């Protein structure tokens with residue numbers, strides 16, 4: 001067993017940390033307060049090679065492994081970059097780009113990945129609908145073949161990058177009799193006739209990441225934009241990308257924990273009450289110790305998922321365990337952080353307030369905590385049944 005991270009990965013992580021601290025983090029507070037997407041951040045991230053991080057170099061990517069991608073995203077949040085920026089990155093690179101890279105035809109990869117990697121286009125992922133979230137396969141959006149086009153009708157809800165994206169992976173029912181084996185994936189461009197994005201939804205947190213509904217009204221999608229196997233797109237995209245999502249897109253939460261811990265230590269050493277720094281009080285020290293334990297445990301759970309992926313091994317169980325643990329523990333970490341800051345923790349100027357609002361999405365998006373527990377039970381039972389029989 002080797003817990004050492006290769007030196008070149010550490011150098012890469014440090015370079016992303018310094019870039020994020022110097023270029024992106026200083027913009028976080030203003031963008032969050034305005035509730036606007038950080039276009040300058042996006043351009044800087046493209047220049048740094050972050051928008052196509054895991055894609056192969058031939059498509060404009062940086063060919064980073066799952067662990068290197070996790071380290072980069074952790075470093076970005078550790079530097080104080082807001083969660084909206086890392087969420088928009090995740091929807092673009094992991095949810096939109098990775099399925100095209102892993103399931104797309106050569107033509108699809110050539111057409112879309114360089115544009116995503118360069119940031120010229122912004123990507124997103126449309127699975128959730130107004131009436132179906134956890135039970136995603138109960139979707140109502142349909143796709144019917146007409147000549148050389150698929151005609152999509154329906155809508156998708158809560159879509160990250162919806163108001164600003166040019167291309168989306170969209171799921172639609174292609175065989176109503178087959179349940180989750182009758183759902184296909186399509187690459188849908190904003191310019192396709194019949195596509196529209198709803199108005200931006202106002203949110204509790206992640207305010208720099210625009211979210212909206214997507215509407216398909218007789219939307220015409222060329223047949224060559226079917227992604228992956230007909231009828232099996234839902235299962236194929238899930239199989240190929242869920243572990244990416246539940247490691248790389250959760251890694252910023254780990255970086256956020258470290259950022260908060262550093263902020264809290266600095267504040268507790270400086271803030272004096274009853275004639276001494278509040279860091280001297282055991283009640284504060286215990287909160288800091290709990291934060292450190294949450295950080296270390298979360299970090300290694302995420303790295304394990306990335307490591308299993310690098311070995312080409314299934315990590316469905318480990319990914320759900322990591323997603324559940326990290327996102328639930330973050331709720332306690334942000335709560336303790338605001339408590340340590342006292343009244344100042346409730347004020348916009350301090351990043352702990354933003355982190356508190358941002359943290360809740362973790363236990364809802366990409367499969368709620370309840371759904372993760374359902375997956376854990378299912379996967380765990382399979383393994384125990386195998387090992388006991």
Ligand SMILES: Cc1cc2nc3c(=O)[nH]c(=O)nc-3n(C[C@H](O)[C@H](O)[C@H](O)COP(=O)(O)OP(=O)(O)OC[C@H]3O[C@@H](n4cnc5c(N)ncnc54)[C@H](O)[C@@H]3O)c2cc1C
Pocket residue numbers: 091124125126127128131132133134135157158159160161203206211361364365366367368369370371
């Ligand atoms: C800011 C934001 C960004 C998002 N971005 C995207 C995106 O880019 N693309 C996309 O497709 N989706 C996106 N989503 C949607 C997100 O993935 C869903 O909100 C999430 O999957 C939960 O679905 P739901 O909201 O419909 O809740 P529901 O499924 O209606 O769940 C409501 C509650 O019931 C619980 N529940 C449901 N079923 C069970 C069960 N069987 N047992 C026990 N409890 C259950 C849930 O855990 C939850 O507590 C985003 C959401 C938000 C808020």
